[in-house]
Amino acid sequence: MLGEHDVVRWELLYPLDGTQQGDGFLAEWLPVVRRVHGQERVRQLLLSQATFVVPPGSPPEAEREVTALRTRFGPAMGDGGILTRGAEVPSRLDEGLDGLLHFACHNAFTEAGSQVTMADGPFDPLDLATAQGSRAWSATCPLVFVNACRSAGQIDWYSASPGWAPQFLEAGAGAFIGTLWPVRSDSALAYADAFYTHLVTSRLPLGDASMKAHQAIRNHDGDPTWLAYAVYGSPAARATPV
Numbered sequence: 001m002l003g004e005h006d007v008v009r010w011e012l013l014y015p016l017d018g019t020q021q022g023d024g025f026l027a028e029w030l031p032v033v034r035r036v037h038g039q040e041r042v043r044q045l046l047l048s049q050a051t052f053v054v055p056p057g058s059p060p061e062a063e064r065e066v067t068a069l070r071t072r073f074g075p076a077m078g079d080g081g082i083l084t085r086g087a088e089v090p091s092r093l094d095e096g097l098d099g100l101l102h103f104a105c106h107n108a109f110t111e112a113g114s115q116v117t118m119a120d121g122p123f124d125p126l127d128l129a130t131a132q133g134s135r136a137w138s139a140t141c142p143l144v145f146v147n148a149c150r151s152a153g154q155i156d157w158y159s160a161s162p163g164w165a166p167q168f169l170e171a172g173a174g175a176f177i178g179t180l181w182p183v184r185s186d187s188a189l190a191y192a193d194a195f196y197t198h199l200v201t202s203r204l205p206l207g208d209a210s211m212k213a214h215q216a217i218r219n220h221d222g223d224p225t226w227l228a229y230a231v232y233g234s235p236a237a238r239a240t241p242v
Helices: 061-076 088-094 125-134 164-170 185-201 206-216
Strands: 044-046 049-053 078-083 100-104 108-110 113-118 121-123 143-147 175-179 229-232 238-240
Touching: 049 061, 061 100, 061 185, 078 088, 088 125, 125 164, 143 164, 143 185, 164 175, 164 229, 185 206, 185 238, 206 229
Parallel strands: 044 238, 049 078, 049 100, 100 143, 143 175
Antiparallel strands: 108 113, 113 121, 175 229
C-alpha cells in the first residue's frame, strides 16, 4: 500500500467473496505492507546488532520486553545497549547505526503529532531532521520498531509534526513497524516476540513475518492489539545477520 497518511486502515479491510463473508481481516490472510512516497525498496535488513530505546517512565513490561528479545536474538546479534536520552537517538543515526532500533516505551499522540518523553525531555520526529536530510542510514538500512501507542499515526496538517514512519524511512531505514492506536503492553510484547521469531529465527520475509505475528496473537481475550500494527517496507525483505 503506497500513501502518505494512515486515513485508510488497510489492515482492517474485511474482503467479501461475492455476498459471502471473507476469511477474515486482510492482515490475517495476506502480507499487508505499506510504503511512503520516495521510500527505497530494500531487500536485505542487515541485523548486526539490536539497540533498544527505553526512557524512564516506560511501561512496566518494557524491561521484560527487552530481556525477552535479547534472549530471542541470542549471540547471533550484537547488543547495542539501551538508550534513555533523546539526544542519543539522532547521534546514533548520524554515526550510521546499523541493525535494529527497538523502542519499548510510551508514545503521546496529539493533534500536534507524536512525542516520546525521554530522560532529557521530549523527543519527536522533527528531531530526526538532520538524519533525514543526510539520509544517515542509507548505507545500513536498519529496521526500526516503535512498540508504543499509535506510533504509526500521522497528522494531515502541514504545520504539524510528521510521523515517525516517514522520518525514519527518509533517514534511510529499511523498514519500520508501528501501531495505529493504543495497545496493551502484554500484547505488544507478544506481537514483537512473534514478529522477530518469524523474521529473525525462521528467516521469513518481512510481509510474511508480519502476517504470522498478527495470526499468532489474534485470540488474546478479544484484545484488538494484533490488528494495530502497520509495517512499512518491502514485503520480500529478509533479515540477514552479519
